[in-house]
Amino acid sequence: MSQATDAFVLQNQERFLDELKEFIRIPSVSTLPENAGDAARAAQFVAGSLKAAGMENIEIIATARHPLVYADWLHAPGKPTVLCYGHYDVQPPDPVEEWKTPPFEPTERDGNLYARGSSDDKGQLYMHIKAIETLRSVHGTLPLNLKFIVEGEEEVGGASISKYVAENPDKLKADVALVSDTALYADGMPTLCIGLRGLVYTEVEASGPSRDLHSGLYGGTAPNAIFGLIELLAKAKDASGRILIPGMCDEVAPPAPAEKASWDSLPFNPREFLEKEVGSSELTGEADCTVFERIWARPTMEVHGIAGGFTGAGAKTVIPAKATAKVSFRLVPNQTPEKVIAAWKEFVARNTPAGIRTEVRVLSAAPAVLVDPDHPAIGVAARAFAEVLGRPTVFIRSGGSIPIVGEFAKHLGIPTILLGLGLPDDGLHSPNEKFKVGNFYLGIRTVARFFAQYGA
Amino acid sequence: MSQATDAFVLQNQERFLDELKEFIRIPSVSTLPENAGDAARAAQFVAGSLKAAGMENIEIIATARHPLVYADWLHAPGKPTVLCYGHYDVQPPDPVEEWKTPPFEPTERDGNLYARGSSDDKGQLYMHIKAIETLRSVHGTLPLNLKFIVEGEEEVGGASISKYVAENPDKLKADVALVSDTALYADGMPTLCIGLRGLVYTEVEASGPSRDLHSGLYGGTAPNAIFGLIELLAKAKDASGRILIPGMCDEVAPPAPAEKASWDSLPFNPREFLEKEVGSSELTGEADCTVFERIWARPTMEVHGIAGGFTGAGAKTVIPAKATAKVSFRLVPNQTPEKVIAAWKEFVARNTPAGIRTEVRVLSAAPAVLVDPDHPAIGVAARAFAEVLGRPTVFIRSGGSIPIVGEFAKHLGIPTILLGLGLPDDGLHSPNEKFKVGNFYLGIRTVARFFAQYGA
Secondary structure, X not given: OHHHHHHHHHHHHHHHHHHHHHHHOOOOEXXXXXXXXXXXXXXXXXXXXXXXXXXXXXXEEOOOOOOEEEEEEOOOOOOOEEEEEEEOOEXXXXXXXXXXXXOOOOEEXXXXXXXXXXXXXXXXXXXXXXXXXXXXXXXXXXXOEEEEEEEOOHHHOOHHHHHHHHHOHHHHOOOEEEEOOOEOOOOXXXXXXXXXXXXXXXXXXXXXXXXXXXXXXXXXXXXXXXHHHHHHHHOOEOOOOOEOOOOOOOOOOOOOHHHHHHXXXXXXOHHHHHHHHHOOOOOOOOOOOOHHHHHHHOOEEEEEEEEEEOOOXXXXXXXXXXXXXXXXXXXXXXXXXXXXXXXXXXXXXXXXXXXXXXXXXXXXXXXXXXXXXXXXXXXXXXXXXXXXXXXXXXXXXXXXXXXXXXXXXXXXOOOEEEEOOEOOOOOOOOOOOEEEHHXXXXXXXXXXXXXXXXXX | OHHHHHHHHHHHHHHHHHXXXXXXXXXXXXXXXXXXXXXXXXXXXXXXXXXXXXOEEEEXXXXXXXXXXXXXXXXXXXXXXXXXXXXXXXXXXXXXXXXXXXXXXXXXXXXXXXXXXXXXXHHHHHHHHXXXXXXXXXXXXXXXXXXXXXXXXXXHOOHHHHHXXXXXXXXXXXXXXXXXXOEOXXXXXXXXXXXXXXXXXXXXXXXXXXXXXXXXXXXXXXXXHHHHHHHHHHXXXXXXXXXXXXXXXXXXXXXXXXXXHHHHOOOOOHHHHHHHHHOOOOOOOOOOOOHHHHHHHOOEEEEXXXXXXXXXXXXXXXXXXXXXXXXXXXXXXXXXXXXXXXHHHHHHHHHOOOOOEEEEEEEEEEOOEEOOOOOHXXXXXXXXXXXXXXXXXXXXXXXXXXXXXXXXXXXXXXXXEEEOOEOOOOOOOOOOOEEEHHHHHHHHHHHXXXXXXXXX
């Protein structure tokens, strides 16, 4: 059976790629108001592709911003239901001048397809659609029940889908979700991501004197809002990056020994990671943790931005009245956003220096997600992936956050399979984003095989 | 004789004020390249006013940045020569939205003239010019020899005048310099400032990763340029404001017991100072020093501005590659700029966190200045001032820096009389800067009387 589907993919791969190129040519940049019409066109394209693949009950759902696309095929009674998710929106192509070929004219070079959205996420979403077309074409039917929910706001916070999932749990009910928006650990290595860190993003504002003061006339007696903020933030973590905020990390659950052992066996070149990816003079962080522990399983605190006082060219001698910092925390199992926020607010209140007032504003909050690797669907996906790529599947985590995974867990009570065929150097959000063409075909075969085996 | 000059001031005060407003309307912000043309216009205005007042040999002297204005009147052989100094440049008006009336449209309210530069220093410089016009108009001549040197870079470090004074000591030779760029200790209280703090102004740049990184994918292992800068700066002074930089404060000379005793007898209401001037919840600083010691006789460190990473609305999860802070030190007798700079650079180098690179750029450097209160010209000025305001003159220091006073001492070997008619709440460098209109007229009368008595 899988031979027949593999053969169909091989016979149709040029057409599949041509169709993907057509999808990519739509510049569906979600953050730019001038591209709103393109987002609508991309939603139409997704709806048409789903219909052509044999999906039913296609809906283009208007939202406050860019439309959602829903579809289902529910003719396999007694079989499991998979909820497929993807996003048709893309990041802006800036800086455009750094692209070797136009961002919205997909170009093949060295086995890669270069274009904005090729990997994130049009190419990967399209693997799902073509896997369904393949199965329907070869077998005349599908091996399990399928639902699709595709959004156009992933790159701008996903507000509309978040609302929709919360309001339509019965409609979206499934046994498992499938998301292809991640990367292989390394090319050729089948990879399932089973953990994501959460994120609490805040803004802290410090106020000192009621107005900017002359530092000569008042320096020595007046509180400085910037220095107050500096004093406060400096106390929140130590030189190794360990968070010192009381109560924030009490619940942190370390990875299970087996998971940690499997990370230790992943190929990893620290020098290459330092020089090619981070690009600083040395790696930093908690010395008693491996790099994978630090980025996948340890809570972090980062200051993303800071502003206050006079920052133009030259000199201005003010004691600044105000300063603001964007401060976020990455959460790991079993931290809760509520406790992290409470601990942070308490810490800020207790450590605000004399003469300074502070305010903490929470901009977003999502917990970490861990998927049980022993869940039956994960096991099937790992096996299918290993068969197609010819190597055992590895289980990794990501230090980033994919909020929709948390929404599916919270509102639908289902785990998510993060099965992505991107590569670490695809350049998501950067100029010259690419998707390896061979991985596009391997992804279609893997998804088709997963559907077949999970429905068997 | 002084009755006649006082009468002339009274008869012409509205015209004097209208002319001053015209001067103030020129937005001669020295730090902003886009205002360079305005600086040139302000220099022209000063030259024209000096000519109209009867000064001779007017020169507009081109410099690397903003022009200097020179003028003299040297027809009183055997009489002393006074070198008058002022600056026509002003601080940026930011934050503009906090001004009640436009910063460059001088507006009279409650006996004050509100505008950027009204007190610092256009209004006070203009007192000198109008004093000369008054004496010339009343007597047809001047009672002593006068030179003027006016600059347009006072708010940005004064590099051009510094070079000019060093290179032209014979041209600028005088017995004493007169600078009106300070404030009365309290309204109605004639005040001569005999001490100024110095200033070393620097910019510190911290670099971490070679580009902004995704805080999910790299958070925990990658150095954060903002946090690195925060860690570094937080170590430089303690919660009381005491500088912890080794070697920076070794030479600090405390005020003489008699001077300290005279400060203790000045009227001072700490609550009013806190609420009306500083406007914070409490005064801060070294608890074992009085407020006057802290602002006049103690070294300080301030962070004037800080910038790095993402500071727009909303959230962006970057580990920032760069962050910059403007950091200055106020110097007191007997600290030297050279030692302060060396100690700061050494401290930054030693305390730069792992994975971060730092660079210190020095933008300006000037030592503290003390003037001998027993100098004859100081005695004459104190008497003239006391006569016009009807109260004994007090001697104070200022926590600010007027680098030119140090240059005059160093290159011309002369003391400077700091005779200013500003008020402590004038809001220099802040929104809604003001100058009391009545003090503008009293200043013209005081300067005219000082010239007359010093030349007598």
